[in-house]
Amino acid sequence: MTQQHLPTVAYFSMEFGLESSFKIYAGGLGILAGDYIKGARDEGAPIIGIGIKWKQGYTDQHIDPDGKPYDTYHNYMYEFLEDTGIQVSVTIRNIDVHCKVWRTEKFGNNPLYLLDTDIPQNSDSWITGQLYGWFGEERIAQEIVLGIGGVRALRALQIPVDVYHFNEGHAALAATELIREKMNGGRSFEEAWQATRDEVVFTTHTPIREGNESHPLERLEYMSAFNNLTREQMERIGGNPFNMTVAGLRLSRISNGVAKLHGITANKMWQDVSGRSAIISITNAIHTPTWVDPRITEAYESNGDLWAAHMEIKRELIRFIEERSGIALNADHLLIGFSRRAAPYKRSDLIFSKPELIAPYLESGKIQIVFSGKAHPLDDTGKRIVSNLVAMMKKYPGSVVFLENYDMTIGAGLTRGSDIWLNNPRRPLEASGTSGMKAAMNGVLNCSILDGWWPEACLDGENGWQFGDGFETDNTEALDRHDGEALYETLLQRVLPTYYENRPKWVEMMRRSIETTREPFATKRMIEEYYNKMYIKA
Ligand SMILES: *Cc1c(COP(=O)(O)O)cnc(C)c1O
Numbered sequence: 001m002t003q004q005h006l007p008t009v010a011y012f013s014m015e016f017g018l019e020s021s022f023k024i025y026a027g028g029l030g031i032l033a034g035d036y037i038k039g040a041r042d043e044g045a046p047i048i049g050i051g052i053k054w055k056q057g058y059t060d061q062h063i064d065p066d067g068k069p070y071d072t073y074h075n076y077m078y079e080f081l082e083d084t085g086i087q088v089s090v091t092i093r094n095i096d097v098h099c100k101v102w103r104t105e106k107f108g109n110n111p112l113y114l115l116d117t118d119i120p121q122n123s124d125s126w127i128t129g130q131l132y133g134w135f136g137e138e139r140i141a142q143e144i145v146l147g148i149g150g151v152r153a154l155r156a157l158q159i160p161v162d163v164y165h166f167n168e169g170h171a172a173l174a175a176t177e178l179i180r181e182k183m184n185g186g187r188s189f190e191e192a193w194q195a196t197r198d199e200v201v202f203t204t205h206t207p208i209r210e211g212n213e214s215h216p217l218e219r220l221e222y223m224s225a226f227n228n229l230t231r232e233q234m235e236r237i238g239g240n241p242f243n244m245t246v247a248g249l250r251l252s253r254i255s256n257g258v259a260k261l262h263g264i265t266a267n268k269m270w271q272d273v274s275g276r277s278a279i280i281s282i283t284n285a286i287h288t289p290t291w292v293d294p295r296i297t298e299a300y301e302s303n304g305d306l307w308a309a310h311m312e313i314k315r316e317l318i319r320f321i322e323e324r325s326g327i328a329l330n331a332d333h334l335l336i337g338f339s340r341r342a343a344p345y346k347r348s349d350l351i352f353s354k355p356e357l358i359a360p361y362l363e364s365g366k367i368q369i370v371f372s373g374k375a376h377p378l379d380d381t382g383k384r385i386v387s388n389l390v391a392m393m394k395k396y397p398g399s400v401v402f403l404e405n406y407d408m409t410i411g412a413g414l415t416r417g418s419d420i421w422l423n424n425p426r427r428p429l430e431a432s433g434t435s436g437m438k439a440a441m442n443g444v445l446n447c448s449i450l451d452g453w454w455p456e457a458c459l460d461g462e463n464g465w466q467f468g469d470g471f472e473t474d475n476t477e478a479l480d481r482h483d484g485e486a487l488y489e490t491l492l493q494r495v496l497p498t499y500y501e502n503r504p505k506w507v508e509m510m511r512r513s514i515e516t517t518r519e520p521f522a523t524k525r526m527i528e529e530y531y532n533k534m535y536i537k538a
Contacts, residue, residue: 039523169244317417
């Protein structure tokens with residue numbers, strides 16, 4: 001990529017995970033966005049981020065004495081944010097809402113511009129209060145700020161943009177502004193839509209239908225989200241109810257899913273949408289300087305003692321777990337890491353599905369498992385999943401740990417210091433998953449269902465393990481039974497003997513894990529692919 005010819009890209013995202021204490025992220029979508037603008041900086045790629053400065057961010061979720069998760073929110077202040085002096089306004093419920101624009105490059109990232117409604121001129125300063133805290137009207141208000149406010153901020157900052165990249169459907173309303181601008185310049189709606197499509201690209205993330213947000217047109221109209229378009233024009237873009245993913249697909253010149261398998265899934269999912277852009281696949285990646293421990297890189301590149309480096313990092317993780325939970329794990333026993341959002345399809349309790357099989361190993365401590373993950377604050381099912389994991393911690397004291405309030409610190413610790421990274425979603429519902437990439441590059445061996453990114457990387461028994469053989473069925477019970485058996489078989493017959501009886505093989509697998517993932521799943525490859533397949537016009 002030669003820099004002076006590269007198109008300038010504005011990358012819109014509801015969340016950015018740049019650093020643990022900068023609480024403008026919730027999960028994987030934000031981690032990807034944060035890694036993206038750091039990777040862009042490393043590559044000298046002209047990509048800037050557009051997001052929101054959340055006052056409270058996502059929930060801080062702790063566990064009460066009964067083992068139930070509860071949510072708390074705190075106001076955060078970030079001294080390091082630069083005031084651009086720019087302010088733009090958007091219309092929400094027929095009222096002008098002012099958005100202050102902040103800027104930061106503090107985390108080795110390309111410039112990130114953040115919109116903020118928490119200023120004295122606004123009667124409602126809470127629009128940018130909580131990330132994913134509310135549904136319905138408040139979410140639309142946030143999307144008006146990100147999308148429409150984001151485009152206006154770019155104009156006020158006088159930043160010329162060639163490509164508008166919507167990371168997930170949250171930013172789709174930005175296109176109403178791009179269309180409106182062109183219609184103000186005298187073009188018809190048709191021409192303006194076509195010209196807008198020409199400069200927008202879209203990434204879809206969720207293979208779960210309900211996860212693809214939609215709103216009744218009445219509500220969008222009431223919120224002033226039409227932005228001077230007519231009801232009929234809005235309906236042509238997103239349908240009624242107005243689906244943000246459908247809108248993204250119809251407002252872009254090209255779209256993508258975030259792994260090869262996810263691209264196939266997304267094509268099936270959206271095959272009936274007329275007038276949509278083609279969906280290709282660009283597999284996610286991670287910013288290696290953020291996630292890979294330098295001691296591992298050193299040992300790998302110098303052909304040094306990978307195992308010694310791993311043990312040092314594992315002991316640090318064990319100390320960290322003890323500080324957080326009071327539980328002291330054994331560094332000489334297998335340590336399994338499992339951290340992800342508490343959602344049913346991720347099946348965090350699959351490993352407990354046959355207690356008679358797993359209990360002896362947990363009781364002897366030969367298998368130790370550390371869990372972490374938040375439930376969405378309004379998701380009671382997710383909260384029951386967390387409570388169940390906390391109950392397992394009490395049932396198997398000293399072998400099962402649940403770390404509350406999952407964040408980037410916990411994510412980094414577990415993906416550096418565990419021995420095994422376990423992932424067992426219901427295929428094909430995991431879009432990509434990046435935590436497994438973090439693990440793989442740290443020599444933490446993936447033991448995973450063939451979902452998300454893993455089919456692209458897995459050399460079974462050589463750089464990690466697969467289980468389940470890619471089996472799929474709509475019968476959830478049958479799927480869980482099948483995958484549960486496959487998990488036990490792989491863990492007990494293949495992983496454990498290698499760990500306890502064949503250390504040289506294990507260390508060779510660690511080496512292969514690093515070797516086979518460090519380039520294909522690093523941001524450099526991903527950003528080049530976005531340029532070659534999406535940003536640069538064919
Ligand atoms: C890496 C990371 C994620 C994304 O991981 P998945 O594999 O998608 O679960 C989410 N949250 C945190 C805090 C992370 O560090």
